[in-house]
Amino acid sequence: MAALLEVKGLKAFYGQTQSLYDVGFEIETGGITTLLGANGAGKTTTLRAICNMVRREGLVRFDGKDIKNMPTEEVVRLRIAAYTRKNKQAVRDELDRVFTYFPRLKERVQQQAGTLSGGEQQMLAIARALMLGPRLMLLDEPSFGLAPLIVVEIFRILRRINEEEKVSILLVEQNAALALDLADHAYVLETGHVVMSGPSSVVKNDENIRKSYLGY
Amino acid sequence: MEQFLQQVASGLANGAIYACVALALVMIYVSTDHINFAQGEMAMFSTYISWQLMSWGLSFWFAFILAVLLSFVMGVVIERVVLRPLHNAPVLSIVVVFIGLLAIFNSVAGAIWSYLIKEYPSPFPKSSFGIAGVIGPHQLGVVLVTLIVLGLLFAFFRYTPLGLAMRAAAQNPQMARLVGVRVDWMLALGWGLAAAVGAVAGIMVAHIVYLDPNMMAGILLYAFASALVGGIGNPGGAVLGGFIVGVLENMVAFAGNLIEKTTGVYIIGNGEKLTVALIIVIFVLTVRPAGLFGRVVVKRV
Numbered sequence: 001m002a003a004l005l006e007v008k009g010l011k012a013f014y015g016q017t018q019s020l021y022d023v024g025f026e027i028e029t030g031g032i033t034t035l036l037g038a039n040g041a042g043k044t045t046t047l048r049a050i051c052n053m054v055r056r057e058g059l060v061r062f063d064g065k066d067i068k069n070m071p072t073e074e075v076v077r078l079r080i081a082a083y084t085r086k087n088k089q090a091v092r093d094e095l096d097r098v099f100t101y102f103p104r105l106k107e108r109v110q111q112q113a114g115t116l117s118g119g120e121q122q123m124l125a126i127a128r129a130l131m132l133g134p135r136l137m138l139l140d141e142p143s144f145g146l147a148p149l150i151v152v153e154i155f156r157i158l159r160r161i162n163e164e165e166k167v168s169i170l171l172v173e174q175n176a177a178l179a180l181d182l183a184d185h186a187y188v189l190e191t192g193h194v195v196m197s198g199p200s201s202v203v204k205n206d207e208n209i210r211k212s213y214l215g216y
Numbered sequence: 217m218e219q220f221l222q223q224v225a226s227g228l229a230n231g232a233i234y235a236c237v238a239l240a241l242v243m244i245y246v247s248t249d250h251i252n253f254a255q256g257e258m259a260m261f262s263t264y265i266s267w268q269l270m271s272w273g274l275s276f277w278f279a280f281i282l283a284v285l286l287s288f289v290m291g292v293v294i295e296r297v298v299l300r301p302l303h304n305a306p307v308l309s310i311v312v313v314f315i316g317l318l319a320i321f322n323s324v325a326g327a328i329w330s331y332l333i334k335e336y337p338s339p340f341p342k343s344s345f346g347i348a349g350v351i352g353p354h355q356l357g358v359v360l361v362t363l364i365v366l367g368l369l370f371a372f373f374r375y376t377p378l379g380l381a382m383r384a385a386a387q388n389p390q391m392a393r394l395v396g397v398r399v400d401w402m403l404a405l406g407w408g409l410a411a412a413v414g415a416v417a418g419i420m421v422a423h424i425v426y427l428d429p430n431m432m433a434g435i436l437l438y439a440f441a442s443a444l445v446g447g448i449g450n451p452g453g454a455v456l457g458g459f460i461v462g463v464l465e466n467m468v469a470f471a472g473n474l475i476e477k478t479t480g481v482y483i484i485g486n487g488e489k490l491t492v493a494l495i496i497v498i499f500v501l502t503v504r505p506a507g508l509f510g511r512v513v514v515k516r517v
Contacts, residue, residue, distance in 0.1 A: 053390065053393075053394075071393070072394060073396050073399065076394060076395065077396045128395070132396070
C-alpha cells in the first residue's frame with residue numbers, strides 16, 4: 001500500500017538555526033506511527049515542518065501529493081475543514097458521532113472550554129480535530145501534564161478512533177512506553193536525525209532504547 | 217437645561233461618527249498591530265465616491281450602499297496589493313506606507329474633485345424627524361444609522377462562522393491556520409470591513425463638516441482619542457470611547473461658555489474642541505495606557 005505521508009530529507013530552520021537534518025519516514029494508511037526522542041530532538045519541529053509552520057526543505061508528500069509549498073491552512077484543509085461546512089445537520093451528526101468517543105465532553109457541553117480540566121481539554125482538542133473528518137492526525141504529546149489515569153483513557157480512545165474511523169495517527173510522545181504500546185511503527189529522533197526505526201515491537205526490545213527511553 | 221440636552225445630543229451624534237472611525241482603526245489594529253493613519257482619508261475618498269454617484273443621478277441611499285460596497289473592495293485591494301508584500305517589514309516601513317496612502321488619497325481626491333468645499337446633502341427628512349429643541353433630524357439620523365451599522369457588525373462577528381474565523385485569525389493567527397482558517401484572507405476582509413465602516417462615518421459626517429479632501433483630519437484625531445479611551449485593542453471599548461469623547465468635548469465647551477457668561481472670563485469654548493481630543497490622548501497615554509476596557513499586555517522577554 002502507498003504511504004499516506006511520505007517525508008524525505010526534511011530539514012527545518014528557526015531563523016539561522018537548523019534544527020532538523022535529514023529526517024525521513026513514512027506513515028502507512030490506517031497505521032499509528034510514533035516519533036520518540038529526548039527533549040530538543042526535533043519531534044515537535046517535525047510536526048511543525050509537515051504543516052509548513054517553520055522554514056523547511058525536503059520532500060513532504062501527503063497521499064501522493066507534494067505539499068511542500070502549501071500554506072498551513074491549506075495543508076489542514078486537505079482533510080476538509082468543518083467550519084466551512086454549510087450543512088448544519090451533517091455537522092450535528094458528526095458531533096454526535098464524536099461524542100460517542102468522548103461521552104465526558106457531552107456532559108460538559110454547556111461549559112466554557114477554558115474551565116474544563118486538563119484531560120477534558122485534551123479530549124476536546126482531539127474531538128475538534130476529529131470533526132474535520134481527518135485522514136491523518138498529528139498529535140503532539142497528548143499525555144502532556146495529565147494524570148496517569150487520564151492518559152491511559154485518552155490512549156484507549158485514540159486506539160478506538162484509529163480502528164473505527166480508520167484515521168492514521170502520527171504521535172509524538174515523551175511517554176515512550178505508552179507510545180510504543182499504541183503505535184505499530186516507531187522512529188527515534190536524536191538532534192534532528194532519525195537514528196532508529198522499525199516496528200514498535202522491535203524498537204521496544206532494542207537494548208539502547210530500553211535503557212535510554214524506557215528506563216529498565 | 218434645554219441647551220444642555222442639546223449639547224449632549226449633538227455630542228452623541230458626533231460621538232457616533234468617532235465611534236465608527238475608532239472601530240475601523242481598532243479592527244485593523246487587533247489583527248495586525250498597526251494603526252492605519254490613512255483610515256480617515258480612505259473614508260473621505262469613499263464620501264467623494266458617494267457624492268459623485270449622487271451627482272450622476274443616484275438617490276442618496278443607493279449611492280450610500282454602493283459607496284460602502286466599493287470602499288469594502290478598496291480596503292481588500294489595498295491590503296492585498298499594498299500591505300501583503302510588506303508582511304514581514306519592520307513597523308516603521310508600514311507607518312511610512314500608511315502616511316504615503318494618506319497623502320495619495322488626499323491629493324488624488326483633490327485632483328479629481330478639487331479642494332473647493334462642497335455641500336453635502338442630508339438624507340433625513342427635515343420635519344417630523346428628531347425631537348424639537350433637543351436633537352435635529354440629521355443628528356438623530358446619524359445616531360440611528362451608526363447604531364444599525366454597529367449592531368450588524370456585532371452580529372456578524374458574534375454569530376456567523378466567518379466572523380468567528382476572523383476573530384480567531386486576529387487572536388491567534390498560527391492556531392487559526394492550524395484549524396484551517398485562511399488567515400491572509402481574513403486580514404484582507406478585515407481591511408475591507410474597516411474601510412466600509414469608515415465610509416459610513418464619512419458619508420454621515422459630510423453634511424456637518426462639508427465635503428473637502430481634509431474633512432476627516434480632525435475626525436481621525438477624535439477617533440484616535442476614542443480608541444485610546446476604550447483601550448486600543450477593544451472594539452466595544454472603541455465604540456463607547458467614541459460616544460464618551462463626543463459628549464465630553466461638547467460638555468467642556470458648554471462649561472466654558474457657561475463660565476464666560478457668568479464671570480466674563482473666557483477659558484475654553486467651541487474653538488478649543490480639538491484641543492480636548494488631544495488632551496484626552498495625552499491624559500490616557502500617561503495615566504491609563506490600556507484605556508478604560510483594555511487589558512495591560514504583558515510580554516515575556
